[in-house]
Amino acid sequence: xxxxxxxxxxxxxxxxxxxxxxxxxxxxxxxxxxxxxxxxxxxxxxxxxxxxxxxxxxxxxxxxxxxxxxxxxxxxxxxxxxxxxxxxxxxxxxxxxxxxxxxxxxxxxxxxxxxxxxxxxxxxxxxxxxxxxxxxxxxxxxxxxxxxxxxxxxxxxxxxxxxxxxxxxxxxxxxxxxxxxxxxxxxxxxxxxxxxxxxxxxxxxxxxxxxxxxxxxxxxxxxxxxxxxxxxxxxxxxxxxxxxxxxxxxxxxxxxxxxxxxxxxxxxxxxxxxxxxxxxxxxxxxxxxxxxxxxxxxxxxxxxxxxxxxxxxxxxxxxxxxxxxxxxxxxxxxxxxxxxxxxxxxxxxxxxxxxxxxxxxxxxxxxxxxxxxxxxxxxxxxxxxxxxxxxx
Amino acid sequence: xxxxxxxxxxxxxxxxxxxxxxxxxxxxxxxxxxxxxxxxxxxxxxxxxxxxxxxxxxxxxxxxxxxxxxxxxxxxxxxxxxxxxxxxxxxxxxxxxxxxxxxxxxxxxxxxxxxxxxxxxxxxxxxxxxxxxxxxxxxxxxxxxxxxxxxxxxxxxxxxxxxxxxxxxxxxxxxxxxxxxxxxxxxxxxxxxxxxxxxxxxxxxxxxxxxxxxxxxxxxxxxxxxxxxxxxxxxxxxxxxxxxxxxxxxxxxxxxxxxxxxxxxxxxxxxxxxxxxxxxxxxxxxxxxxxxxxxxxxxxxxxxxxxxxxxxxxxxxxxxxxxxxxxxxxxxxxxxxxxxxxxxxxxxxxxxxxxxxxxxxxxxxxxxxxxxxxxxxxxxxxxxxxxxxxxx
Numbered sequence: 208x209x210x211x212x213x214x215x216x217x218x219x220x221x222x223x224x225x226x227x228x229x230x231x232x233x234x235x236x237x238x239x240x241x242x243x244x245x246x247x248x249x250x251x252x253x254x255x256x257x258x259x260x261x262x263x264x265x266x267x268x269x270x271x272x273x274x275x276x277x278x279x280x281x282x283x284x285x286x287x288x289x290x291x292x293x294x295x296x297x298x299x300x301x302x303x304x305x306x307x308x309x310x311x312x313x314x315x316x317x318x319x320x321x322x323x324x325x326x327x328x329x330x331x332x333x334x335x336x337x338x339x340x341x342x343x344x345x346x347x348x349x350x351x352x353x354x355x356x357x358x359x360x361x362x363x364x365x366x367x368x369x370x371x372x373x374x375x376x377x378x379x380x381x382x383x384x385x386x387x388x389x390x391x392x393x394x395x396x397x398x399x400x401x402x403x404x405x406x407x408x409x410x411x412x413x414x415x416x417x418x419x420x421x422x423x424x425x426x427x428x429x430x431x432x433x434x435x436x437x438x439x440x441x442x443x444x445x446x447x448x449x450x451x452x453x454x455x456x457x458x459x460x461x462x463x464x465x466x467x468x469x470x471x472x473x474x475x476x477x478x479x480x481x482x483x484x485x486x487x488x489x490x491x492x493x494x495x496x497x498x499x500x501x502x503x504x505x506x507x508x509x510x511x512x513x514x515x516x517x518x519x520x521x522x523x524x525x526x527x528x529x530x531x532x533x534x535x536x537x538x539x540x541x542x543x544x545x546x547x548x549x550x551x552x553x554x555x556x557x558x559x560x561x562x563x564x565x566x567x568x569x570x571x572x573x574x575x576x577x578x579x580x581x582x583x584x585x586x587x588x589x590x591x592x593x594x595x596x597x598x599x
Numbered sequence: 600x601x602x603x604x605x606x607x608x609x610x611x612x613x614x615x616x617x618x619x620x621x622x623x624x625x626x627x628x629x630x631x632x633x634x635x636x637x638x639x640x641x642x643x644x645x646x647x648x649x650x651x652x653x654x655x656x657x658x659x660x661x662x663x664x665x666x667x668x669x670x671x672x673x674x675x676x677x678x679x680x681x682x683x684x685x686x687x688x689x690x691x692x693x694x695x696x697x698x699x700x701x702x703x704x705x706x707x708x709x710x711x712x713x714x715x716x717x718x719x720x721x722x723x724x725x726x727x728x729x730x731x732x733x734x735x736x737x738x739x740x741x742x743x744x745x746x747x748x749x750x751x752x753x754x755x756x757x758x759x760x761x762x763x764x765x766x767x768x769x770x771x772x773x774x775x776x777x778x779x780x781x782x783x784x785x786x787x788x789x790x791x792x793x794x795x796x797x798x799x800x801x802x803x804x805x806x807x808x809x810x811x812x813x814x815x816x817x818x819x820x821x822x823x824x825x826x827x828x829x830x831x832x833x834x835x836x837x838x839x840x841x842x843x844x845x846x847x848x849x850x851x852x853x854x855x856x857x858x859x860x861x862x863x864x865x866x867x868x869x870x871x872x873x874x875x876x877x878x879x880x881x882x883x884x885x886x887x888x889x890x891x892x893x894x895x896x897x898x899x900x901x902x903x904x905x906x907x908x909x910x911x912x913x914x915x916x917x918x919x920x921x922x923x924x925x926x927x928x929x930x931x932x933x934x935x936x937x938x939x940x941x942x943x944x945x946x947x948x949x950x951x952x953x954x955x956x957x958x959x960x961x962x963x964x965x966x967x968x969x970x971x972x973x974x975x976x977x978x979x980x981x982x983x984x985x986x987x988x989x990x991x
Contacts, residue, residue: 377769378892380972383937387945427893430914430935500770501819501893504915522822523896543822545775553779580772 221353222417227287228355231418231494231516233537233569239562240287241595242357243588244498244518245578246280247292251585253279263308264300267293270342277347281354284589285596287572288355288418289347291411293340295361295422296369298407301340302332304370312375319373321385323392332403337410344414355418357496358411358449362423363400363441364434370396379428386437397441405448412452412493419449420496420518423509427501427520434505439512442497446513452493496539500577506531521545521576525564538568541576542591547583554587555594562598613745614809619679620747622962623810623886623908625929631954631963632679633987634749635980636890636910637970638672639684643977645671655700656692659685662734669739673746676981677988679964680747680810681739683803685732687753687814688761690799693732694724696762704767711765713777715784721762724795729802736806747810749888750803750841754815755792755833756826762788771820778829789833797840804844804885811841812888812910815901819893819912826897831904834889838905844885888931892969898923913937913968917956930960933968934983939975946979947986954990 222228226240248254254276258266266272276292296306296314305317320326348356364382369375371382386393408419423442426434497509498518506528510517517536519528521543528538546557558573565571573595579588614620618632640646646668650658658664668684688698688706697709712718740748756774761767763774778785800811815834818826889901890910898920902909909928911920913935920930938949950965957963965987971980 375769377767378936378969380937383935384940387935387938387941428914430916432916503896522820524822524824543775543779544770545772546779548776549779577770 222351222355225287225353225355225417227357227572228417228494230570230572231496231537235570238596238598239565239571239573241573241592242286242288242290243280243284243575243579244290245575246284246286246588247276247290248579249581250579250583250588251279251283253283263294263310264297264306267297268300268339270339270346273339273343274346274350277343277356278350280588281351283585284592286592288357289351290357290420291344291347291359291416293359295365295404295424297340298332298337298360298403299366299370301336301407302403303330306369309374314369314374316370316373319381320367320370320396321381323389323395326392326396326399329396329399332406334406334410337407340407340410341414344411344416348415348417356411356416358408358416358419358493360404360408360411360419360421360445362421362426362438362497362499363397363404363445364426364429364438365422365424366400366404367393367396368425368428370400379425383428383433386433390437393437397438398444401441401444405445408445409448409452412449416493418494418496420498421446421514423497423499423502426499426505426509429505431504431508435508439508442509443512446495449493449495450513498539503528503531507533510536516572518574519576525561525571526567529564529568532568534567535569537570537572538565539572539574542573544575544577544580544583547575547580547587547591551587551590554591558591558594559598562595614743614747617679617745617747617809619749619964620809620886622964623888623929625907625961627962630988630990631957631965633965633984634678634680634682635672635676635967635971636682638676638678638980639668639682640971641973642971642975642980643671643675645675655686655702656689656698659689660692660731662731662738665731665735666738666742669735669748670742672980673743675977676984678984680749681743682749682812683736683739683751683808685751687757687796687816689732690724690729690752690795691758691762693728693799694795695722698761701766706761706766708762708765711773712759712762712788713773715781715787718784718788718791721788721791724798726798726802729798732799732802733806736803736808740807740809748803748808750800750808750811750885752796752800752803752811752813752837754813754818754830754889754891755789755796755837756818756821756830757814757816758792758796759785759788760817760820762792771817775820775825778825782829785829789830790836793833793836797837800837801840801844804841808885810886810888812890813838813906815889815891815894818891818897818901821897823896823900827900831900834901834904838887841885841887842905890931895920895923899925902928908964910966911968917953917963918959921956921960924960926959927961929962929964930957931964931966934965936967936969936972936975939967939972939979939983943979943982946983950983950986951990954987 226236230240273292277289281289299306306314309315368379368382371385494515496516496518497514500520503523506517516539519538519540521541525538525541542561546554618628622632665684669681673681691698698706701707760771760774763777886907888908888910889906892912895915898909908931911930911932913933917930917933934953938946
């Protein structure tokens with residue numbers, strides 16, 4: 208196929224027929240698409256070389272560097288999607304919150320949010336501050352051709368957990384305590400995190416991302432009752448900012464190399480209505496994936512906030528996940544990252560088991576059940592992609 | 600009631616009719632017994648005063664200090680049981696493993712166990728080294744009178760996770776990787792941890808503990824398949840060391856103040872057979888509680904390794920936990936520790952909900968769904984005990 212100039216609208220338009228996007232839309236293809244959470248970053252030597260001397264958040268906010276890091280695993284592994292290289296706390300940083308990422312520890316807040324006044328004192332995100340994100344996404348989709356880019360954002364609860372804890376935490380007790388001890392402050396905090404992270408994800412789609420994944424990394428710390436009443440409304444609010452956005456198709460129906468006009472990230476006539484209005488063509492609405500760790504009890508609730516695809520960690524098998532979702536929801540997952548260091552026959556048997564169980568869902572995108580561990584041998588990931596693509 | 604001299608066997612014998620022990624045996628009393636995981640320790644000012652200048656593992660191995668710390672919350676809160684103050688890594692330490700507890704971080708190993716050779720190099724536990732534990736337990740039960748002492752031990756997987764990771768970890772990836780990359784080394788490691796932790800728990804019962812709780816703190820990181828095939832056999836092996844041990848009853852049937860002969864921690868004629876032989880009187884077999892965090896998917900498997908009572912964290916309600924256990928298993932739990940800092944009416948409503956849902960099980964001991972947070976106001980715990988005792 209002839210190469211189009213970088214940034215040509217048709218290049219982005221091609222993703223509408225890509226295995227990833229069509230599978231996210233519930234259509235099974237000849238083979239199962241595959242990408243890896245945290246594929247961009249710490250497991251790749253070319254990433255470690257590039258990052259020397261640059262702090263994590265500075266790398267996220269440097270459009271050329273963020274784009275290059277996003278592209279590295281696509282070049283190396285031949286995965287079916289790029290995932291935008293960023294961090295959950297980036298929209299907080301852009302809003303003016305004092306946050307940094309401490310190597311080996313994670314995000315650390317200068318002033319944890321513990322009171323109603325702390326919540327009221329949170330700064331407002333000027334959406335113009337998202338320019339470096341839009342620029343990085345535009346650079347990336349121009350270079351990706353017909354490989355789709357997945358936008359990235361943390362869910363409101365996970366952002367709130369960092370804000371309240373002031374840093375990483377095992378049980379997110381301070382956040383869960385605020386939830387119950389001051390429900391009004393909690394609601395206001397969730398509204399704030401939903402607003403900034405919704406804007407962050409929206410900017411990525413408007414700049415050309417073909418899909419979006421909301422990471423509620425710590426939702427597994429919650430009971431279903433707390434998730435439903437104290438968290439889900441904010442996740443739905445964040446996703447309402449990206450519902451109704453359309454991506455990479457042309458009016459004639461799109462497809463690889465198809466001609467047509469396209470505005471990157473246009474809005475449908477009914478923004479906020481999720482795939483159920485006459486003016487929104489569901490085949491061109493940006494598909495949304497929702498993922499959390501240890502969320503076997505929450506899968507249905509996490510779907511119900513407005514996701515198209517549910518990501519499943521490694522703790523429950525995909526056939527059980529599909530059963531809990533009524534057998535009608537496309538799944539993503541769920542290779543156990545611990546198996547990446549096992550002898551190949553052990554990993555291969557696990558992959559075949561995951562693929563077989565994934566058949567119980569309408570469609571399935573293979574992924575890990577958690578991020579790529581830093582010490583993973585990249586060659587194993589490359590081999591895994593080839594192996595998955597060779598299966599039916 | 601006349602006070603018996605400290606250490607008199609009858610004093611220990613009284614616990615057979617205690618609300619805790621009878622409830623653990625599946626008999627509902629007039630009110631619900633209550634104790635708190637981590638009630639002994641960091642939330643109490645008298646504990647913090649006592650610990651000044653003494654390292655954690657030194658405190659655990661000083662019989663007078665360990666006993667005093669164990670007794671403090673019983674005096675203060677009027678809970679229905681003492682839980683032996685110790686740490687999951689104590690049996691490793693007594694076996695000669697280089698382990699220390701770093702304040703604010705947790706257990707840290709001098710030499711993490713990563714290879715088959717590392718496993719073979721693990722030292723053998725000389726059970727004579729458990730003398731300070733037996734002494735602390737004996738001092739404690741002598742002082743407790745008719746309040747039962749619950750023995751404490753970590754489950755083999757949780758010990759193995761610390762040994763392999765070399766310290767605390769969020770996802771226990773190194774341990775779960777070894778499990779799959781070298782199954783033989785893993786099996787040998789689990790046999791080793793089962794042996795030392797089984798001996799640790801057994802010593803506590805022989806010295807007078809009336810019940811035992813096995814903490815598999817990190818089992819929630821496992822899929823059911825991995826738990827069942829790679830972990831459960833070792834947990835069963837550890838518990839086989841305490842099955843068939845009898846406690847605090849006299850031959851005539853026991854009861855508060857009842858006379859009779861008693862050998863503390865005698866073995867039944869059929870050690871290893873769990874409550875299903877003619878020679879073991881189930882009303883005098885030491886009841887075993889099994890608890891883990893985030894183990895909603897594993898409850899039945901955790902019961903099946905040989906537990907009498909299953910502890911439930913705060914993530915799923917007790918009626919759902921009881922349903923998963925077939926409605927026949929006594930439960931312990933499951934107040935959300937995050938609610939301890941909420942206004943009293945919020946906590947009270949939560950407690951009443953937990954008590955109501957606990958009625959779906961044959962019997963129920965109230966506890967938290969995780970340990971007492973360090974910053975908990977002790978007065979809230981005291982009030983909670985009074986409140987629970989006042990309910991029917």
